[in-house]
Amino acid sequence: MLIFLSPKEKPVTPHNYGARLAYASEQAKAPKRGPYTVRRGFATRVKDGVDIFDLAAVMGHSDIRQTQEYVQTTPTAPARLLAALGERPPLKAVPGAEPELQRHAATGRPGGGKDRLTSVNDHID
Known part of the structure; x- marks a missing residue:
């Protein structure tokens, strides 16, 4: 425990x-x-480089579920995890984005196109 x-x-x-x-x-x-x-900012910033059990001990938590409540997740967290595993996350249109950008995300080509892009793996070699 840290005092x-x-x-x-x-x-x-x-x-x-x-x-x-x-x-x-x-x-x-x-x-x-x-x-x-x-405390929440600390837990969020160190979570990627520290074992959750060690982080719980430093924060004085007896249960890692309490520590997990302190750690903030971001929309990019799953993509970073997939990248660390050597996988590519699928593309998706962002709600409220310009229609041109939505077509580009859907097709993988500026201005849209007939063939729908189903994942990053279909577009990137």
Whole structure:
């Protein structure tokens, strides 16, 4: 478990921790963030290079499900995983995209076309 100590070598309370984060954010002219947001950001940033069980231990969680709740996933996360495995994710049109871009994503060719592209593997050798 990770415990922060004050300059007087006493455990930092949640209130003091939040106050110190607010002060540091103000001094750095950065957006104000609370302790939960900082912990969540930490878990999200280190998740790719750290074993989930080690991350749970550092964060003081007895159950990795609690750690998983802290880790934010992004829309690109599955694509990164597939790329790491040497696979290519399928293409798909983005809702609200320009019709020209949707046709390009659907066919693999600018301006659209008759043959529908079913996956990146059909387009990239």
